[in-house]
Amino acid sequence: MAAEIRGRHPGMTFVGRWWVRMLHGAPIRSVAALQTALAVRLSDVAAPGGPFQVLCDACQSLLAVDGASVTISNATGTRETLCASNQTIALLEQLEYTLGEGPAHQAYTTGRPVLISDLDADGTPEWPTLASSLASSLAGTSIAAIFAFPLQYGSARAGTLMLYRATAGRLSAEHLANALQIVDLATGLLIGLPDGMDGASRDGPPNSYISLAPARGRVHQATGMLMAEFTIPADQALSRLRGHAFATGRLIDDVAADLVASRLRPSDLGGLGG
Amino acid sequence: MSDVPSAAARESALIGTFADLVDTMVDDFDAVDLLHLLVERSVQLLGVAAAGLMIADQRGSMQVVAASSEHARLLELFQLQAAQGPCLDAFHTGQPVLVNDLDAVAMTERWPVFAPEAVRSGYLSVSAIPMRLRLETIGALNLFSTRPGALTDPDLRLAQSLAHAATIGILQERTLRRHEILTEQLQTALNNRVIIEQAKGMLAHAGKLPLDEAFTTLRNYSRHHQSRMSDVATALTTQTLEPREVLAHRGTRSTTE
Numbered sequence: 001m002a003a004e005i006r007g008r009h010p011g012m013t014f015v016g017r018w019w020v021r022m023l024h025g026a027p028i029r030s031v032a033a034l035q036t037a038l039a040v041r042l043s044d045v046a047a048p049g050g051p052f053q054v055l056c057d058a059c060q061s062l063l064a065v066d067g068a069s070v071t072i073s074n075a076t077g078t079r080e081t082l083c084a085s086n087q088t089i090a091l092l093e094q095l096e097y098t099l100g101e102g103p104a105h106q107a108y109t110t111g112r113p114v115l116i117s118d119l120d121a122d123g124t125p126e127w128p129t130l131a132s133s134l135a136s137s138l139a140g141t142s143i144a145a146i147f148a149f150p151l152q153y154g155s156a157r158a159g160t161l162m163l164y165r166a167t168a169g170r171l172s173a174e175h176l177a178n179a180l181q182i183v184d185l186a187t188g189l190l191i192g193l194p195d196g197m198d199g200a201s202r203d204g205p206p207n208s209y210i211s212l213a214p215a216r217g218r219v220h221q222a223t224g225m226l227m228a229e230f231t232i233p234a235d236q237a238l239s240r241l242r243g244h245a246f247a248t249g250r251l252i253d254d255v256a257a258d259l260v261a262s263r264l265r266p267s268d269l270g271g272l273g274g
Numbered sequence: 275m276s277d278v279p280s281a282a283a284r285e286s287a288l289i290g291t292f293a294d295l296v297d298t299m300v301d302d303f304d305a306v307d308l309l310h311l312l313v314e315r316s317v318q319l320l321g322v323a324a325a326g327l328m329i330a331d332q333r334g335s336m337q338v339v340a341a342s343s344e345h346a347r348l349l350e351l352f353q354l355q356a357a358q359g360p361c362l363d364a365f366h367t368g369q370p371v372l373v374n375d376l377d378a379v380a381m382t383e384r385w386p387v388f389a390p391e392a393v394r395s396g397y398l399s400v401s402a403i404p405m406r407l408r409l410e411t412i413g414a415l416n417l418f419s420t421r422p423g424a425l426t427d428p429d430l431r432l433a434q435s436l437a438h439a440a441t442i443g444i445l446q447e448r449t450l451r452r453h454e455i456l457t458e459q460l461q462t463a464l465n466n467r468v469i470i471e472q473a474k475g476m477l478a479h480a481g482k483l484p485l486d487e488a489f490t491t492l493r494n495y496s497r498h499h500q501s502r503m504s505d506v507a508t509a510l511t512t513q514t515l516e517p518r519e520v521l522a523h524r525g526t527r528s529t530t531e
Binding site: 111112113114115116117122149152153154155170173176177180181184208209210211212213214217220221222223224225226227228229231233234260266 | 331332333334335337338339346349350353356451453454457458461462464465467468469471472473474475476477478479480485507508511512513517
């Protein structure tokens with residue numbers, strides 16, 4: 001990569017080459033670096049390679065998998081794959097779409113991760129047609145292990161992150177921790193709960209959607225209050241919370257604390273002006 | 275405040291707990307109901323003031339998933355231990371951490387935030403029992419008492435059995451896919467807790483109740499209808515069940531109260 005850049009940009013300084021390397025996507029070496037890269041992409045939507053593509057590509061090195069994809073879904077069965085890091089997993093997503101079954105489908109409909117470390121040994125009772133299709137459709141490439149995670153916030157489910165490996169083997173504890181943090185990042189891109197809420201350093205790992213830390217617990221409860229007030233699902237309630245926080249220049253966790261303590265009424269967050 | 279139960283009351287409670295635990299393991303259920311059952315029974319059986327269950331989030335931290343009371347202050351005290359405390363220590367070492375006197379200087383030195391906070395809330399002793407799965411610790415059972423002196427045998431042994439039951443309840447099956455099942459179960463239990471928190475908020479607002487009463491209402495409704503708390507909470511948060519239906523059960527008490 002470095003030699004390539006030097007070749008294309010003779011005479012460029014070291015700092016200049018570093019910038020070009022950053023823009024062209026050097027391998028991302030940690031979840032924290034991924035978080036930063038995503039933030040950069042979000043602040044410049046015109047930049048080539050949207051945040052989801054960055055996320056999918058980063059999975060390969062961060063999780064020691066051979067491919068990753070993110071698909072959004074809804075309750076009526078509509079699916080759209082936002083990114084796929086290679087042809088193999090793109091094909092797997094297409095197969096799922098065609099057959100209406102598969103690991104990502106299962107993860108989305110059940111809200112549970114689907115972890116198949118060895119496709120041959122573990123068996124795939126939930127998607128037998130897809131499993132047999134995999135062998136014939138993908139001659140020359142092999143999918144030996146699949147890990148699919150729902151992207152969800154409570155009962156609001158937005159889609160899935162799916163990973164595969166060409167060799168069988170389970171995710172190590174470290175790779176699992178990274179994968180779950182990347183799941184949190186992907187969920188954040190879709191549902192939009194900002195990180196760094198609990199006073200955690202913005203340089204630290206992304207805040208988990210399943211955190212019950214006091215400030216985050218109040219966000220869950222405040223979300224519920226808004227859901228009851230307006231009869232809306234969780235992701236819309238979160239949108240209102242976020243909108244109000246932004247409009248009033250306050251942190252989400254402070255708005256949530258006010259709602260839970262009745263210093264603020266859910267009805268005060270009605271309407272677009274929120 | 276709990277008093278140490280009489281021998282007869284304790285035996286009756288033990289038999290009842292054992293029967294309920296076995297029932298949940300035989301029938302179709304989810305871990306969330308089991309974990310809530312365990313923390314409630316821990317308080318009754320062990321004569322402690324409060325019990326809480328924390329599980330690993332597999333991202334490097336722990337989260338509280340069940341507590342004997344949903345008072346915000348108590349939940350915060352449990353959740354505080356994700357950063358420091360006997361629960362975290364038990365999780366890391368895989369050994370019980372038994373604290374006889376939280377007010378002692380050595381405890382404040384060891385846990386400078388947790389110890390004073392716990393004492394301020396009226397708790398003088400803590401027993402943290404790890405949830406072990408072979409070589410791995412997946413969480414811990416926290417028991418707080420308003421009296422000095424952590425658990426000793428036979429209570430300690432019983433607490434370890436309860437923690438073990440919680441571990442089995444989460445894993446549910448002995449299988450070669452143990453690690454995968456564990457991850458699936460833990461992550462689902464954690465997300466279910468978020469749904470329950472959202473449902474608490476819904477019921478609290480709709481019924482103009484404090485949050486802990488909202489939880490009790492949810493739990494009573496679930497038991498009365500022999501449904502999983504997670505299912506009822508999911509139905510509420512997906513608008514397939516209306517808050518007022520659940521709130522109508524506010525006056526009733528389940529038989530286990």
